[in-house]
Amino acid sequence: MVVARKSLVGIRVFRHHVLDIGEEVCPFICVKVGNAQTTNFWFDNWVFDQPLSNSCSYMDIKNMGSSILAKVADFYRNGAWEWPSELLRKFPVLQEVRIQLSDARDLVEWKSISGKKRLFSVHRVWEDLRPRTSTVLWWPLVWFSKSIPKHSLTLWLAIRDRLLTQEQLKDWKIQQLDVCSFCSVCRDSRDHLFFSCEFYHRILAAFQAKGYCTGYQGSWVDFTQDATVQLRGKSLHISINQLVSAAIIFYIWQSISLTPLPLNINIKR
Numbered sequence: 001m002v003v004a005r006k007s008l009v010g011i012r013v014f015r016h017h018v019l020d021i022g023e024e025v026c027p028f029i030c031v032k033v034g035n036a037q038t039t040n041f042w043f044d045n046w047v048f049d050q051p052l053s054n055s056c057s058y059m060d061i062k063n064m065g066s067s068i069l070a071k072v073a074d075f076y077r078n079g080a081w082e083w084p085s086e087l088l089r090k091f092p093v094l095q096e097v098r099i100q101l102s103d104a105r106d107l108v109e110w111k112s113i114s115g116k117k118r119l120f121s122v123h124r125v126w127e128d129l130r131p132r133t134s135t136v137l138w139w140p141l142v143w144f145s146k147s148i149p150k151h152s153l154t155l156w157l158a159i160r161d162r163l164l165t166q167e168q169l170k171d172w173k174i175q176q177l178d179v180c181s182f183c184s185v186c187r188d189s190r191d192h193l194f195f196s197c198e199f200y201h202r203i204l205a206a207f208q209a210k211g212y213c214t215g216y217q218g219s220w221v222d223f224t225q226d227a228t229v230q231l232r233g234k235s236l237h238i239s240i241n242q243l244v245s246a247a248i249i250f251y252i253w254q255s256i257s258l259t260p261l262p263l264n265i266n267i268k269r
């Protein structure tokens, strides 16, 4: 989303209230001055590396005969800058301003971590601020163009071991039925449900008989590693493999999570 602003009010709200990290972000938000009609002289970062208000108080602004609502255009007349003497005494650097105003509107820009100024957009801010880790090799298994979002989300949670299985709920001190609803052999866990449970193997066998998911068994490490190798490319067979892999995980998990809770559920304190 690109912010083509009518005034700087929105961006001030964004940086002070929405992000709540104003101190960190403000130096990277600046204004490309056009007609300067909407650029606040004191509080917008329009010519130096920071707003002028960082170097003076509200009382200073008043004593210089200005207003906190002053626009940059207020100091530009007949194609030249006109700086009040009180202002120049406080900020002599203003004499070096060479910007020429035009008829274009003012634009908000984002100074990226590389130092380049580009039109402000939430996408660019996110790309600069988001934490980065190394790319996981199994991403084609989860995120692909034909993926079904709810299937991909469940598969992603399973790979990250974040599904609320009985093993996970045990840590929450929630006592439930202690056996897998499918096979009644042991407590369900991610590894049991998808690689040990007889129910899983019966479903998998049905697809493997048709030539899909042939290498998917053993453990989650094997599963993700095999999938990484098998899912390279964009053929129809690979697309079906991707869809089937995620669908198996989704429907097994949906079946187990829709199983009614036992009546003896008890939250330990």
Ligand SMILES: [Zn+2]
Pocket (backbone or CB within 6 Å): 180, 181, 182, 183, 184, 185, 186, 192, 193, 196, 197, 198, 199
């Ligand atoms: Zn089981």
